[in-house]
Amino acid sequence: MLTEQAAVHVNQVLTSADRGRADGLVAGFDEGYLRGRANVIVNRERPAFPVRQKRVLYVGSGKGFPYSPIDEAITTTLRDLTSELIVATPSDSIPQLAALHTPDLVLALDGLELPTDYIDAVRAMGIPTAIWFTDDPYYTDMTVAISPHYDYVFTLERNCLEPYRAAGSPNVHYLPFAAYTDHYRPTLIQSPIRRNLGFIGSAYWNRVHFLRPVMPALAEQGLMINGIWWDRLPEFSQYADRIELGKWMGPVETAEVYSGTKIVLNLHRSPFEEDVNHNGAGILAASPNPRTFEISACATLQLVDARDDLATFYTPGVEIETFSTADELVDKVRFYLTHEKERREIALRALDRTLRDHTYANRLNDMLTVIFG
Known part of the structure; x- marks a missing residue:
């Protein structure tokens, strides 16, 4: 006969296994549901433009x-x-x-x-x-x-x-x-890439300064980065396993990463970095970058810093999600990584809006x- 202590241990093991199995079933359902809905949206008939x-x-x-x-x-x-x-x-x-x-x-x-x-x-x-x-x-x-x-x-x-x-x-x-949809499109079968949180882009100084204070919190949520210059980050060695440094990805590979990532960050570059810009008039930037449309075309939730003209193209909180401070960014990452339905619905509405209006x-x-x- 099992001792009482051994019985408790067996029960804990079974409970952990059952819980893991249940979590896997839920995750599989969520993934399949997202890909199926995305497939319907991609194949929806849309009005043709004149030749x-x-x-x-x-x-x-x-x-x-x-x-x-x-x-x-x-x-x-x-x-x-x-x-x-x-x-x-x-x-x-x-x-x-x-x-x-x-x-x-x-x-x-x-x-x-x-x-x-x-x-x-x-x-x-x-x-x-x-x-x-x-x-x-x-x-x-x-x-x-x-x-x-x-x-x-x-x-x-x-x-x-x-x-x-x-x-x-x-x-x-x-x-x-x-979005050029021959390049940027959702993976319609289970993606080979599985990320919670990602950023693809160069380490302009405004991005380094913005992300540096919250890198520990974002790393806890699974942040992965691809791009050049990220060794500018003073704590780069602490995050080297999360940063694929110096890699330029083509659009198809980039789209595969976007599609396999639950939340993709989009942080615009600054128009005032004199070492890389030629903007002597100091013209402010109000409009979304091309990445805004490309991420949305991949059926993933986009978290983007709020630019003045963004709402002309996507409805914040409905088709895209925005942030104004680093703390707000972290809060929204945590929320959407624990609220799959809300994350998924925004991602799918972003895909539909992009294919309708932003090709x-x-x-x-x-x-x-x-x-x-």
């Missing part, structure tokens, strides 16, 4: 990664929205290509590698030109100078509208980037409407 009978000459950034995925998103989408697309680089003779193909529009991304005399020559042919700036307001010292050479200027930062107009650009429009097809259709009516 315009226009020929577009697109000039990519010429900068390689990380700009090349944006070039891919734009070129792939434009092929679906126009009758013909010609793709070029800043090193090509753009005036010769324009004379050869007589496009209805020459569109440039970024434009810092593209000689402005090329654009002037194209405009002299009577061909409309447009530019989509990629990094506002961080490099406006340079972009404001080239903006008047284009007929249409598109910026992803609301606060850059007036500086471009003041520089002499006649048609300036607010057009943020979006490159949405954005480029808006651009073409501005230019061609």
